[in-house]
Amino acid sequence: MALKITVIGTGYLGATHAAAMAELGFEVLGLDVVPEKIEMLSSGRVPMFEPGLEELLAKHVAGIEGSSGRLRFTTSWEEIGAFGDVHFVCVNTPQKHGEYACDMSYVDAAFASLAPVLRSGALVVGKSTVPVGSAERLAATLPEGVDLAWNPEFLREGFAVDDTLHPDRVVVGVRSERAEKLLREVYAVPVAEGTPFVVTDYPTAELVKTSANSFLATKISFINAMAEVCEAAGGDVAKLAEAIGYDERIGAKFLRAGVGFGGGCLPKDIRAFMARAGELGVDQALTFLREIDSINMRRRGQMVEMAREAVGGDSFLGKRVAVLGATFKPDSDDVRDSPALNVAGQIQLQGGQVTVYDPKGMENARRLFPTLAYAASAVEAVRGADVVLHLTEWREFRELDPEELGAVASSRVVLDGRNALDPTRWREAGWTFRAMGRPSA
Template sequence: MAPRITVIGTGYLGATHAAAMADLGFEVLGLDVVPEKIEMLSRGRASIYEPGLEELLARHVQGVEGSSGRLRFTTSYAEVAEFGDIHFVCVHTPQRHGEYACDMSYVDAVIETLAPLLTRPALVVGKSTVPVGSADRLAARLAELAPVGAEAELAWNPEFLREGFAVQDTLHPDRIVAGLRSERAEQLLRTVYAQPIGEGSPFVVTDFATAELVKTAANSFLATKISFINAMAEVCEAADGDVVKLAEAIGHDERIGSKFLRAGIGFGGGCLPKDIRAFMARAGELGASQALTFLREVDSINMRRRGHMVELTRDAVGGTLLGRRVAVLGATFKPDSDDVRDSPALNVAGQLHLQGAQVTVYDPKGMDNARAIFPTLRYASGALEAVRGADVVLHLTEWREFRELDPERLAEEVAVRHILDGRNALDPAVWRKAGWTFRALGRPTA
């Protein structure tokens, strides 16, 4: 008989994982402590925008017409403990306020609440990104609190989801990493992931510490690659080089590769910034801080890009932002997402506003979340409305909609044909031909 699965935490990670597990054929029960989320999910609706997620929910949520009925949601830990054989922990681990370290309170709360209710053998599987060493501590606490003792086992199975591709990454992962302590735990996880393993996804078995480190190491490498090309953009501006051509040339080296080599205003979101900071903090606690000192510079380069875009904007409007009309295209930290957490685009918009500019923002999916963080900015219902009367236009999130804009049509709305491409995603020749002054990070001015 197939194991029954629960997913605790129904944010970006949890909602996607729950829907995907149902799609793989399992009976799934999702839990969240926020009733509004559960009410939405129970109608087959997601509280976040993620391509393909609502279609997957509609296909499986119990009570939705035509669904398989394999997926339902609750706020009851008692119901979860009674229902599940495998419990996936998918709650978030934000950065502690005023510190670099990770806030483990949500993960700890799951173990403290779930463990005392486990009266039969169960596997608890951590998917949240945690400091190395957490799994050891949580495994001991789980066995201590659970009525079944050591038969309440822990495994660590980090997630590697890319926002905008989360459904695909869950159903067809490029690797499955499992930190395990028993053959039983391994067999249960192999059962859960039998379909992707059968399709060729590697199943990598490790100890707890290595499984925890895989996620933070991967994010640190990606952040380093992004900051590297952004550092090269700074050098290109000083030397009058072209960072786009530079990236293309070095990307042909198979040892380097072309992915994550697009210079721009840097990375953001709910993962990379807080994960590299938490990694540095944890390395310090372990006495290995020198090993990760380079990540401080990675973080510094990344944050410097935002300030540089503000300076370029000031230069573009004649040296003072006071009263200048600035159109910002993009609010989310990346396209195909409504996530504005630590978004470089929204950060730049906020800085410009605080320095006296009249800033109007448009984003295809992130408007509500942006308003919640920066209610004092102006928001437009479309790109044409956003740029109306603008002294300068900033392209800060590389949505396809923005890449396909007609420079001639936009020119009819602006006060000044001046655009700054903060993502190196627009074609300078096309915009210059339409009479625009075009400037991009790390590229020649003409």
């Protein structure tokens, strides 16, 4: 008999996982404690922007004409317990307010509500990013006859659907052959396509996600540290990155210098990792992550200083600043810990008149920074601007016509905070072009 799958938590991770499991052929029931979210998902709509996700939902949500009907949503824990063979826990683990540590309250609440309704023989699978040691503790909260596995997620916002259907690896922390067997059945399609299936213990599975994010953060902050040196020495960080990227031991990915990383994963994950290492008595092993975090946050202040120099060097008072980008990365509407909005907010606090435009993140940005001005297009954002800051590398921004923007700007000065624009095109249109870490370019 085919496995039936439940997904607990239908945010970014959960909604994507539920839709992907239905696409792989399983009957799926998703649960959330927010009725409005369930209502929206049940109509085939998503509460966030993620390319391809709404189309995948419409393909499978029950009640939508032409759908497979394999995917439904509920607020009932009893219905979840009676329905599922494999239960994926996909709830959020944010950073604790005022601390580096991870807030496990959502995960703990999910397990507490799930445990009493589970049938004997069920498998609970944690996908949330948690401090190492959490699986061991949570396994003890489950009833006898119920197994726990830990299966970390590696989704990239903007590519989440493809990352779920065609992952570059599947990692499972298990304690029984039965749990491994069930998860091999769940992931049979991607494994048959060649996706590696890595079986390990609980602690290793928990550490894989935080280790991977820490390595990526390190690589980003390394090239940004090199950008600081290039600024001082008159070098070109883009050429430096190209040259070292040809070394296959290093690789070119994640070596684009700029205003740094943000979002709901990398910053809070490396901080939670540091906090957990301290609890385990091995904080010295991860002291380097404190500098990684510091380099990353410093980039935002450096962009503010570059903008101040661009408008005269003294003050932002009376100066109009256009900010292209609000989300922390392109192909997403996620503005959590966004470097773009952080820079915009700092400039406004220092007296600048800041106008922001983003293709998908405007609504979320308005909620987070209601005092900033927002424009309906890049052209409107740039109208009358003394300086233009490019802070999120949307394709739309790379394809902008510098001549058209120059016709409405007060001053043709552009600062590329993502090293993604074509300097030649902008300079040929009469713009003063400056990119981070490239004073000589």
